[in-house]
Amino acid sequence: MRVLLVKTSSMGDVLHTLPALTDAKQQLPDIQFDWVVEEGFAQIPTWHYAVENVIPVAIRRWRKNWFRKDIREERAQFRQQLQQHQYDAIIDAQGLLKSAFLVTRLAQGPKHGYDRKSIREPIASFFYDHCHAVSKQQHAVERTRALFADSLGYKKPSGQGDYAIARHFLHQQINGQNNYLVFLHATTRDEKHWPEDHWRQLIADIQTTGMRIKLPWGAEHEYQRALRLAEGFSHVNVLPKLTLAEVAHVIAGAQAVVSVDTGLSHLTAALDRPNITLFGPTDPGLIGGYGKEQHPLKSADNTMQGVASGEVMLLLQNMLKKHSS
Numbered sequence: 001m002r003v004l005l006v007k008t009s010s011m012g013d014v015l016h017t018l019p020a021l022t023d024a025k026q027q028l029p030d031i032q033f034d035w036v037v038e039e040g041f042a043q044i045p046t047w048h049y050a051v052e053n054v055i056p057v058a059i060r061r062w063r064k065n066w067f068r069k070d071i072r073e074e075r076a077q078f079r080q081q082l083q084q085h086q087y088d089a090i091i092d093a094q095g096l097l098k099s100a101f102l103v104t105r106l107a108q109g110p111k112h113g114y115d116r117k118s119i120r121e122p123i124a125s126f127f128y129d130h131c132h133a134v135s136k137q138q139h140a141v142e143r144t145r146a147l148f149a150d151s152l153g154y155k156k157p158s159g160q161g162d163y164a165i166a167r168h169f170l171h172q173q174i175n176g177q178n179n180y181l182v183f184l185h186a187t188t189r190d191e192k193h194w195p196e197d198h199w200r201q202l203i204a205d206i207q208t209t210g211m212r213i214k215l216p217w218g219a220e221h222e223y224q225r226a227l228r229l230a231e232g233f234s235h236v237n238v239l240p241k242l243t244l245a246e247v248a249h250v251i252a253g254a255q256a257v258v259s260v261d262t263g264l265s266h267l268t269a270a271l272d273r274p275n276i277t278l279f280g281p282t283d284p285g286l287i288g289g290y291g292k293e294q295h296p297l298k299s300a301d302n303t304m305q306g307v308a309s310g311e312v313m314l315l316l317q318n319m320l321k322k323h324s325s
């Protein structure tokens with residue numbers, strides 16, 4: 001059975017789709033997925049054993065120069081890839097007009113998606129052959145698992161979903177080299193940033209434990225923040241610029257992670273690493289970390305300033321003590 005999945009972005013949304021693939025593979029062992037995903041996240045589907053082909057799409061980049069010759073050629077190649085197979089089912093898990101357009105205009109096979117009361121952009125539901133009612137009052141992972149179950153005709157498993165990608169990043173514990181923490185300090189929205197003086201206080205408190213700290217980054221301004229956070233601390237390593245897969249390897253080897261609300265926090269959950277995620281104005285209820293030992297820490301005043309470093313340190317010590325006992 002061959003199924004086309006359309007889930008293009010963002011990083012967290014793409015990661016949240018993985019447990020549904022695991023469910024489907026367990027219920028229908030012969031199933032294989034092709035996955036349409038934004039080019040920047042195309043590594044992620046390759047980590048799951050149920051995905052046979054990844055079909056990158058670049059809508060964000062294409063729409064800036066839609067009619068330029070090289071962009072037209074890329075779009076033609078994408079269309080050719082999408083039309084190579086007659087699919088047994090096509091699942092639009094994105095729920096937007098742009099994703100509905102991809103599956104209805106280009107892909108061949110019965111098309112499934114959320115119904116108009118369940119979907120993010122209701123008009124998109126008119127493009128599907130089969131519309132499914134899925135409650136919005138549940139975590140994004142569970143919503144996607146329910147959509148897959150309804151689309152493919154099996155009962156959604158009752159247990160916690162399994163991302164099934166940690167096996168790709170097994171880390172050998174050699175000479176204590178995994179005796180480190182990862183601090184994910186970068187996020188796209190200013191109101192989600194934890195103040196730098198809070199990070200530095202936590203870093204100072206960690207020094208007495210003998211643990212090292214690794215700071216990944218992506219953009220130049222994130223690199224500069226990492227340098228400021230590490231300044232004066234010998235137990236902190238600012239990492240070189242890494243690919244997403246390389247960052248995943250670093251996270252997979254960590255004893256624990258402290259993060260702000262960012263895509264890499266969801267990657268940490270997918271890799272089954274203990275994680276404290278700091279929340280201010282956003283609600284972790286429906287979009288927070290999903291998985292083993294994911295600990296949301298939300299301030300009482302709905303600001304990141306209100307998350308005290310001492311509170312983070314206490315929770316982190318308890319997590320580390322649990323794993324060492």
